[in-house]
Amino acid sequence: MPQARLCSCWGGRVLPLLLAYVCYLLLGATVFQLLEKQAEAQSRDQFQFEKLRFLENYTCLDQRALEQFVQVIMEAWVKGVNPKGNSTNPSNWDFGSSFFFAGTVVTTIGYGNLAPSTEAGQVFCVFYALVGIPLNVVFLNHLGAGLHAHLAALERWEEQPRRSQLLQILGLALFLTLGTLVILIFPPMVFSHVEGWSFGEGFYFAFITLSTIGFGDYVVGTDPSKHYISVYRSLAAIWILLGLAWLALVLPLGPLLLHRCSQLWLLS
Amino acid sequence: MPQARLCSCWGGRVLPLLLAYVCYLLLGATVFQLLEKQAEAQSRDQFQFEKLRFLENYTCLDQRALEQFVQVIMEAWVKGVNPKGNSTNPSNWDFGSSFFFAGTVVTTIGYGNLAPSTEAGQVFCVFYALVGIPLNVVFLNHLGAGLHAHLAALERWEEQPRRSQLLQILGLALFLTLGTLVILIFPPMVFSHVEGWSFGEGFYFAFITLSTIGFGDYVVGTDPSKHYISVYRSLAAIWILLGLAWLALVLPLGPLLLHRCSQLWLLS
Ligand SMILES: [K+]
Numbered sequence A, B: 001m002p003q004a005r006l007c008s009c010w011g012g013r014v015l016p017l018l019l020a021y022v023c024y025l026l027l028g029a030t031v032f033q034l035l036e037k038q039a040e041a042q043s044r045d046q047f048q049f050e051k052l053r054f055l056e057n058y059t060c061l062d063q064r065a066l067e068q069f070v071q072v073i074m075e076a077w078v079k080g081v082n083p084k085g086n087s088t089n090p091s092n093w094d095f096g097s098s099f100f101f102a103g104t105v106v107t108t109i110g111y112g113n114l115a116p117s118t119e120a121g122q123v124f125c126v127f128y129a130l131v132g133i134p135l136n137v138v139f140l141n142h143l144g145a146g147l148h149a150h151l152a153a154l155e156r157w158e159e160q161p162r163r164s165q166l167l168q169i170l171g172l173a174l175f176l177t178l179g180t181l182v183i184l185i186f187p188p189m190v191f192s193h194v195e196g197w198s199f200g201e202g203f204y205f206a207f208i209t210l211s212t213i214g215f216g217d218y219v220v221g222t223d224p225s226k227h228y229i230s231v232y233r234s235l236a237a238i239w240i241l242l243g244l245a246w247l248a249l250v251l252p253l254g255p256l257l258l259h260r261c262s263q264l265w266l267l268s
């Protein structure tokens, strides 16, 4: 019997889901291409133009020498050396940065602005993540156990009078809104101010971080031309941790809240 | 009563967990620093040396001009333009790459070798991820529903004779091992062959991908000097999908299998 249900489930649910999934990816591919391809072509032309201007201004250089230099710069960049400025740049692997890196491993954000380049570092990274990722999941789940009190109140919801039901939903909605403000609105404002981003870019950074996508195109505390206060990175790390715990709690609440609201609506 | 249990849970479990978590991060920070800092210093010295040699060879260049050129290259790189080669490089946002990018968004791998640079692209990316990440989770969970048959067999385990218990555990272990070989050993071999990586690097890429960390330091199908067969990226995408579904199923099985083995051990 469960065997049969499973088989029908495979054909009945997985195939439409696969179709929806592939269509969603195709949709994304189309829109991203539409939005980004032209901007990319412009950046490309701009770069070719600057390269040509450079060759014209410095006549001792030929195309081959320039390409060679580009190669040198890109190799340095891939190995984690910032080619801008001189060798007095702070190390990418000082303790604070290394700590931040460990955090991006266990949370699976993985910005990639730092990544182990030695074989030993890569081997350690694999074993570190094998233990660290489950530890992070367990920790985040426990960190937010406090919110379950609210959830428990919603669970005993049906025994309560109508008015108190409404108050509870309002209270929970207020709580969720305030939390989201504290996690998703206020920190991006601070980050955009410190990093010189627009608020939109700050919010984009916050979203890409807390969704654990972590492209690494925007990372706080990595501009070598800026002098950050010493606790800035630690505060960012605490924000990431609290944000992830908050989302781990809030996201499952969404469907429950919707369900309760629809019940209230149908009963009125 | 549940209120009291929750409070004691906060003090009783969260604090030791917090301690363990912070200690684990400190440990990681120390080891990564030990492993990487020296290699970084070497790469840095190497780069400064090559820069100096370049300045000596091309005497029309001064330090300031060189820094300016580095700036131009890094700006192009940040905007997603590969500074190597000429403008005939294939676009980063052709349909195949854009599709691959959409996949790295919904799976939260987010390599970041491609990321939206326009404001419209960033806004769309946020909304795309908001729908796509849950869709991906639901899809992956359903994709592997077939394995639950094995899980169900293990659930009805205690009613069965001793010999069949042993056979079942062996069968499951074989199944898990074979699956892991197909997902974690064979594809890295292919990738390292095609990309010119060592097997270790191929395995590191596979681990960083399937754990959804996605540093982006190794990404298949992105070397502009290589001509990949047209289905290579699609095969890689299918591997990622199957691998994630496999892990979503196998990881919860681990504790169950350990528990059953210990039961068998205690009874013998
Ligand atoms: K990631």
Ligand SMILES: [K+]
Pocket: A109, A110, A111, A112, A212, A213, A214, A215, A216, B109, B110, B111, B112, B212, B213, B214, B215, B216
């Ligand atoms: K990432």
